Amino acid sequence: MKGPASYFPSIEEKYGRSISEWQTLIRSSELTxxxxxxxxxxxxxxxxxxxxxxLVAHTLKEDAAG
Structure with missing residues (x-):
């Protein structure tokens, strides 16, 4: 894995939430x-x-790609 996704296994392990849960939180925020x-x-x-x-870079890139 390269780029932001290379952090995902350690994010899930350290904070106890899946990447999809973090992305849902980011997308539900009023911040853009x-x-x-x-x-x-x-x-x-x-x-x-x-x-x-x-997390933010990956989520915003996904959203921009549609």
Whole structure:
């Protein structure tokens, strides 16, 4: 795995939620900007910067691709 997805196994192991659960949380947030979402995941859910950034980048890329 390359890119943001390379973080996914450690995210699931460390925080106890599946990637799809994190993506649902991100998509249900009223926030839309990358760094706003990263900051929110860090402050509200205790994720580290790299993990939050990977989740947001991957989710926004998926959403943009339709």
């Amino acid at each position: 900007k990358h760094m706003e979402l990263v900051s929110w995941l860090k402050s509200e859910h205790g994720l580290g910067h790299g993990h939050a950034n990977a």
